[in-house]
Amino acid sequence: MTPDNPKPIIVARNVSKHFGAFRALNDVSATFNEGQVTAIIGPSGSGKSTFLRTLNRLEAHDSGSIQVDGIELNDNLKNLDAIRREVGMVFQSFNLFSHLPILRNVSLAPIRVRKMKREEAEAKSMALLERVGLKDQAHKYPVQLSGGQQQRVAIARALAMDPKVLLFDEPTSALDPEMVNEVLTVMRELAHTGITMLVVTHEMGFAREVADRLIFFDQGSILEDSAPQTFFTNPEHERAKAFLAQVRHGF
Amino acid sequence: MNWTKQHPAWAMFAAMIGLLVFLWGLAIPLSLAPAPIGPAAQQFAEGARVTVLLTLISGTVGVVLGVLAGLGKLSSFRLIRWVCDFYVWLIRGTPLLLQILFVWLAVPQFLPDSMQLSDFSCAAIALALNIGAYNTECVRAGILAVPQGQVEAARALGLSPFQCFMDIVLPQSMRVALPALANNLASLVKDSSLAYAISVVELTMVGYRVQAESYQPIPVFVTVAVIYLILTTAFTTLTAALETQLDVGRKR
Ligand SMILES: Nc1ncnc2c1ncn2[C@@H]1O[C@H](COP(=O)(O)OP(=O)(O)OP(=O)(O)O)[C@@H](O)[C@H]1O
Ligand SMILES: [Mg+2]
Numbered sequence: 001m002t003p004d005n006p007k008p009i010i011v012a013r014n015v016s017k018h019f020g021a022f023r024a025l026n027d028v029s030a031t032f033n034e035g036q037v038t039a040i041i042g043p044s045g046s047g048k049s050t051f052l053r054t055l056n057r058l059e060a061h062d063s064g065s066i067q068v069d070g071i072e073l074n075d076n077l078k079n080l081d082a083i084r085r086e087v088g089m090v091f092q093s094f095n096l097f098s099h100l101p102i103l104r105n106v107s108l109a110p111i112r113v114r115k116m117k118r119e120e121a122e123a124k125s126m127a128l129l130e131r132v133g134l135k136d137q138a139h140k141y142p143v144q145l146s147g148g149q150q151q152r153v154a155i156a157r158a159l160a161m162d163p164k165v166l167l168f169d170e171p172t173s174a175l176d177p178e179m180v181n182e183v184l185t186v187m188r189e190l191a192h193t194g195i196t197m198l199v200v201t202h203e204m205g206f207a208r209e210v211a212d213r214l215i216f217f218d219q220g221s222i223l224e225d226s227a228p229q230t231f232f233t234n235p236e237h238e239r240a241k242a243f244l245a246q247v248r249h250g251f
Numbered sequence: 252m253n254w255t256k257q258h259p260a261w262a263m264f265a266a267m268i269g270l271l272v273f274l275w276g277l278a279i280p281l282s283l284a285p286a287p288i289g290p291a292a293q294q295f296a297e298g299a300r301v302t303v304l305l306t307l308i309s310g311t312v313g314v315v316l317g318v319l320a321g322l323g324k325l326s327s328f329r330l331i332r333w334v335c336d337f338y339v340w341l342i343r344g345t346p347l348l349l350q351i352l353f354v355w356l357a358v359p360q361f362l363p364d365s366m367q368l369s370d371f372s373c374a375a376i377a378l379a380l381n382i383g384a385y386n387t388e389c390v391r392a393g394i395l396a397v398p399q400g401q402v403e404a405a406r407a408l409g410l411s412p413f414q415c416f417m418d419i420v421l422p423q424s425m426r427v428a429l430p431a432l433a434n435n436l437a438s439l440v441k442d443s444s445l446a447y448a449i450s451v452v453e454l455t456m457v458g459y460r461v462q463a464e465s466y467q468p469i470p471v472f473v474t475v476a477v478i479y480l481i482l483t484t485a486f487t488t489l490t491a492a493l494e495t496q497l498d499v500g501r502k503r
Contacts, residue, residue, distance in 0.1 A: 056407050084409040095400035099497070100424050108418060109408035154404075162407060 007035035008150070009165060009196050010055060015064035017050055025061070026220035034164070037197045039207035039228065042217030045245055048200045051217070052167045056087045075194055085113065088158030091195045094150040096142040096157070101166050102129065103138040106157045112134060113161065121160075128156040132250040148179030152186055159190075166190070168199040204247055216240050253256050262492035270485045274300050277478070287465030288474050291457070298457030300476050305371070305443045305453060306486075309378035310436050316379060317386025317432070318421070335387065342384035351377040355449040375448035382439050387407050389431035393424030426497040433490030437483050454478060 010032040015192055019098045032038060040048050053059040055066060057073055057080055066073040068083045097105050106125035110116040116124070125164035129135050132152040134145075142150055144226055158166055171187065172180045184206050191197055191210050207214060207228055214231045216224040218239050224231060235241050277299055281292035288295070323335035342350065351436075354377040359367055368376070397420050405415040444455035452460075458475035463469040 022380060058403055058407060073270075081409060084407060087407075089404070089407040093400055093406060094399070094406035097419055098398075099419075099426065109405075109410060112414050112418065113409040157404075157408070203458055226383070 001148075006036070007073070009033065009034045009069055009218035011065075011067045012055070013065045014062045015066060016055060017047075017059060018241075024220055025054065027064070028220070028222055029064075029122045030196065030215065030222060030225065032165075032196060033062045033195045034124075034196055036213060037191045037211050038199065038215060039211035040198060040215045041204070041207060041243075042223075043124075046217040047220040048217050049169050050220075052198060052200055053170050055165075055167060056089055058089075066175050066197060074140045083204075085161060087165045087167060088161055089167045090151070090154050090158055090169070090171050093156065093173050094142070094154045094176060095175070096150055096153055098142050101139050101141055102134065102145070102153050105142065106160050109157070110160050110245070119196055125156070125160055128159050129153070133157075133182075146179060147175045148182045151175065151183045155186055155190070158250060163195070165196040165198070168197065168201070169184055172201070172202050172203060202247070204232070216243070218243075257494040258445065259492040261495070263489060266485050266488040266492065269488075270303070271483075273481060273485070274303060279473070283406055284474075285470060287467045291461045294457045294461060295454070295462045295474065298454040299482070300438065301371070301452060302443050302454040302479075303482060305375055305446060305451070306436070306440050306482075309375045309382060309443070310439050311431065312375075313381035313382035313386055313435070313439070316383025316433065317390045319392030320383060320387040321394060322416075325394060328358065332346070339384045339387050342381055347381050347442060350381055350446060351445055351449055353377070353456060360493065370446075370449050370451045373449060374443070378443060380438060380444070381442070382435050384433050386428075386432055389428040389435070390424065392431075393426075393428030394420060396427045397423045413489075422497070426494075429490065429494045429497060433487065433494070436490060437486055440483050440486055 007209050008031045010030075012028060012030050012075065012147075015025055015028045016023065020137070026047075028047075028051060040051070043050050050059055054061045055068070055073075060075075062074075069086055071082050072081050073079060073083055082247055096102075103122060103125055105117070106128060107121040110121040110124065111118060114121075126135060126138060129138055132155055133151055134156070137145060137149060137153075142153070145153065155166075155171075168187070172183050175183065178201070184203065187197075187206070188210055189201070199207075199211070214224070214226055214228040215222055216231065216237075218237075224235060224240050225238050226236075231240070232244070233245060268423050274296070278296035281295055282289050282291070320335045323331045324331050324339075326335075351374060352367075353375040355370065358376075359417040362368070373416075373458065389404070391393060402415060405419045406412075410418065424450055440449055446453050446458065447456040450456075454475055462471040
């Protein structure tokens with residue numbers, strides 16, 4: 001999947017983030033290449049969400065630097081706009097716009113941000129909804145859909161902006177077990193399209209099978225960064241071993 | 252109210268047309284009534300029109316004020332927050348009649364002679380400022396009720412703060428704030444009667460004049476009360492329909 005001459009798309013150097021006196025991210029450095037699918041795992045409170053959210057500045061980092069596709073992420077609003085166009089995000093709790101029909105949820109950003117014509121944006125949104133298997137739900141409202149369907153809409157909504165990078169923050173954690181697979185299926189298909197994906201997840205099966213790379217967070221730092229196979233069979237650190245043991249024996 | 256729930260758009264349309272027909276046609280049935288109502292039919296109709304106009308103008312400006320001040324109260328700039336808090340505190344802590352008199356008597360002193368306000372404008376300004384302060388709290392509560400996750404999703408998609416406000420926050424906060432705003436508007440229909448104090452010839456003033464000429468307060472004030480009831484009912488229907496229309500996304 002990863003091309004032979006990898007091109008870095010996200011470069012994070014020594015990123016730190018505090019909430020008050022609490023240090024949520026501790027000198028995190030990582031480079032993500034175009035087309036790479038990275039699974040991010042780690043115990044609760046280890047900073048996984050915070051890291052993901054600094055990458056599109058839903059949280060501002062206090063030190064270090066982040067570059068996305070060569071653009072520096074800082075207080076410059078032009079840069080921020082440019083980066084947000086390239087980075088899509090899918091949230092644990094879907095966050096669909098509850099007052100808008102499904103089709104409008106997907107087509108809003110292309111119309112507003114990309115200044116696409118309405119008909120064009122809706123045709124594109126329809127195609128995306130078809131791709132996630134929800135074409136016939138286009139005119140319903142979010143509350144009328146199941147959790148799994150809502151999350152698939154959220155993925156379509158992010159894709160409508162043609163992002164180069166998709167960030168997923170525990171996309172299946174809020175779902176009933178029987179709905180997890182329909183979302184993972186969509187994500188699996190996406191992973192083969194060459195889009196760069198960073199996926200915070202508790203789905204070890206998915207991480208092992210789909211990801212090219214696995215990052216283990218602990219206490220605001222990246223503790224392990226390896227191929228999934230290596231991590232699952234032979235983790236380096238005690239903390240990672242303990243984490244895996246806990247996950248294997250179920251929560 | 253079941254019918255308004257099933258056909259919100261039609262109910263809105265019907266209430267609006269009904270209101271207009273009622274206003275322009277009011278003089279005809281009233282003129283058939285015996286004295287003292289019949290001879291004063293034109294006056295009643297004119298008074299009702301002034302009341303509705305006053306309500307619509309100050310009600311609309313009041314919603315805009317409420318949205319601005321409601322946003323201002325949530326602003327990250329302390330000065331803006333302070334100004335909005337002061338506005339709400341001032342208006343809610345003083346009588347409406349005093350506010351109307353103040354705009355009528357005191358404000359002209361600040362204006363050049365060439366730019367004097369009509370009595371009607373003074374009443375409209377005072378009522379708009381008044382209802383705006385009450386709307387502020389409703390709007391603020393509405394904005395706070397919009398899930399933060401949706402705002403984040405909109406920002407992550409690249410919408411600007413302004414687009415995010417107009418497309419995501421405002422419609423949803425209005426849905427929450429609407430019942431309270433509608434309540435304020437219905438009160439405004441009645442509160443506009445205080446404009447009589449600065450000689451605006453609205454419905455209550457008409458009633459007062461007609462009974463003073465005829466010495467028959469009971470039929471006159473019953474007529475005035477019935478007209479107010481019809482107006483408040485029309486406004487309530489209008490807002491109930493608007494509310495159901497905005498509510499679609501929430502039903503299961
Ligand atoms: N807005 C905030 N204000 C204060 N503290 C915060 C805030 N957001 C996160 N934190 C703290 O930062 C730490 C890291 O949080 P983060 O959400 O990144 O963890 P996580 O790895 O995603 O955990 P989980 O698996 O539970 O989602 C936690 O201790 C959390 O309490
Ligand atoms: Mg998290």
